[in-house]
Amino acid sequence: MTISIEFILLFLSVLFLVSLLATKAGTRLGVPVLLLFLGVGMVFGVDGLGFEFEHYGIAQTVGTVALCIILFSGGLDTKYGEIKPVAAQGIILATLGVLLMAFITGTFIYYVAAYFLPNIHLSFLESLLLASVMSSTDSASVFSILRGKGVRLKKNIRPLLELESGSNDPMAYMLTVVLIQLIESGTGNAGYSKAILDFCLQFAIGSAAGFCLGKAAVWIINKINLNNDSLYPILLFTFGIFIFSATYFLKGNGYLAVYIGGLVLGNAQLVHKRSSLRFFEGLAWISQIVMFLTLGLLVNPKDLLPVAVISLCIGLFMIIGARPLSVIISLLPFRKMKMREKIFVSWVGLRGAVPIVFAILPLAAGLEHSRLIFDIVFFITLLSLLVQGTGLTLVGKWLGLAKDSDDRGAFQDFDIEFAEDIKSTMTEIALNKSILEHGKRLMDLPLPEHTLAVMVKRDSQYFIPKGNTELKPEDKLLVITNNEDALLETYKILNINDFRIKRG
Numbered sequence: 001m002t003i004s005i006e007f008i009l010l011f012l013s014v015l016f017l018v019s020l021l022a023t024k025a026g027t028r029l030g031v032p033v034l035l036l037f038l039g040v041g042m043v044f045g046v047d048g049l050g051f052e053f054e055h056y057g058i059a060q061t062v063g064t065v066a067l068c069i070i071l072f073s074g075g076l077d078t079k080y081g082e083i084k085p086v087a088a089q090g091i092i093l094a095t096l097g098v099l100l101m102a103f104i105t106g107t108f109i110y111y112v113a114a115y116f117l118p119n120i121h122l123s124f125l126e127s128l129l130l131a132s133v134m135s136s137t138d139s140a141s142v143f144s145i146l147r148g149k150g151v152r153l154k155k156n157i158r159p160l161l162e163l164e165s166g167s168n169d170p171m172a173y174m175l176t177v178v179l180i181q182l183i184e185s186g187t188g189n190a191g192y193s194k195a196i197l198d199f200c201l202q203f204a205i206g207s208a209a210g211f212c213l214g215k216a217a218v219w220i221i222n223k224i225n226l227n228n229d230s231l232y233p234i235l236l237f238t239f240g241i242f243i244f245s246a247t248y249f250l251k252g253n254g255y256l257a258v259y260i261g262g263l264v265l266g267n268a269q270l271v272h273k274r275s276s277l278r279f280f281e282g283l284a285w286i287s288q289i290v291m292f293l294t295l296g297l298l299v300n301p302k303d304l305l306p307v308a309v310i311s312l313c314i315g316l317f318m319i320i321g322a323r324p325l326s327v328i329i330s331l332l333p334f335r336k337m338k339m340r341e342k343i344f345v346s347w348v349g350l351r352g353a354v355p356i357v358f359a360i361l362p363l364a365a366g367l368e369h370s371r372l373i374f375d376i377v378f379f380i381t382l383l384s385l386l387v388q389g390t391g392l393t394l395v396g397k398w399l400g401l402a403k404d405s406d407d408r409g410a411f412q413d414f415d416i417e418f419a420e421d422i423k424s425t426m427t428e429i430a431l432n433k434s435i436l437e438h439g440k441r442l443m444d445l446p447l448p449e450h451t452l453a454v455m456v457k458r459d460s461q462y463f464i465p466k467g468n469t470e471l472k473p474e475d476k477l478l479v480i481t482n483n484e485d486a487l488l489e490t491y492k493i494l495n496i497n498d499f500r501i502k503r504g
Helices: 005-029 033-044 056-077 080-116 124-133 139-148 157-167 169-185 189-223 231-249 254-266 273-298 301-330 339-347 353-365 370-398 484-493
Strands: 151-153 402-404 425-430 451-458 461-463 476-481 499-503
Touching: 005 033, 005 273, 033 273, 033 370, 056 157, 056 231, 056 254, 056 273, 056 353, 080 124, 080 157, 080 169, 080 301, 124 169, 124 353, 124 370, 151 157, 157 169, 157 254, 157 339, 169 189, 169 254, 169 353, 189 231, 189 254, 231 254, 231 273, 273 353, 301 339, 301 370, 339 370, 353 370, 370 402, 425 484, 476 484
Parallel strands: none
Antiparallel strands: 151 402, 425 476, 425 499, 451 461, 451 476
């Protein structure tokens, strides 16, 4: 039976709508967004509503493109100034930490599999392959929980987690590819030597290509002078895809290159940078939704039952054993970092969509136990998100590293953004009779120095006020200040509770 394009579009739109509604509900409950997207995909799949999707090649392609966009967007959003104090720790966690995680978990899997799967012999290389696929963390689900719950991390924990989770995927990918090659070609000394050489070359070429192509992209974007301003986000997207694909043909690691390229571009002065970054923020979300839904459709829940026991055993070991051990060993040189900070970093080692995407690679290569590897990885991803994801905020507060945010959410009436270099603070105030008891004119409000009320919204009209402008209840006031503490203290004195904050 031929399926019409109208039916496909209807199915996709319903799938997206259900996912977005589930995301809104899940954010309030502290459930990771990734888990919800995967769940919606599984509900619509063959064991749910009956949509059959067995195209691993398509899923791999979707995952590769989506991961490329997500990593590029992550690089664009990462600021040098924030990651500089934790750059050494982040790089070590993203490299040595991943290697240790893969080796410790792989060794555990090798001995556990012999007990739980007596009829299936997993070699040590296959055990390492399974562990390597799961050795990277997922930043998207971590920060969707933190931001959705309105929690801020103390000290430099957030930039450290962003740097590690954004840059450790390339290491996991290279380990996965190298181990697949070793399993296919044998385990002679020549094979190991070639694998190590390829590994080092991919890392070096990927780093160099990402940096150089990123610098070239900055120069071209600022010099090209396009007539249509709306084309600049498209140009930035084009460079992201170019950096990834060009690095592949240079025999380097495209994932590493596209992240570094995004890092270079995100920290440079670019024409129409703000609109381009907003475009990529939405594009990254679309990429995550498409990738997670596709992976959810790909799995059959009934196939997870036979591997439930061994997956539960491996997953719990990764959470309470392998991840903490790899983090503590990796961060041994940094004695100023407290143990509770290392414990929290360990807890944030969430499995996400990336391990599932990497688990498709053995399937595409036709390895003997590739379907077993895929099912175990999927089960452990669900376990990690349920245990670590839902408990992330609680663990952060228990360790004294998380605190409630004083941000009051997004503006409702003034769609205004600061330029990147402006460090002032904007607030949006909803006026009422109690506030206006101090006087109905703008000049009667005792605002502190270096603070201006720059715009008023009355009903559906906006206007710039003067000192003698008479204010009314239900007016919305936009205030900009360079002295946030004094302004917040003034709000407290005036008993102003209904306001929102946006920092530059």
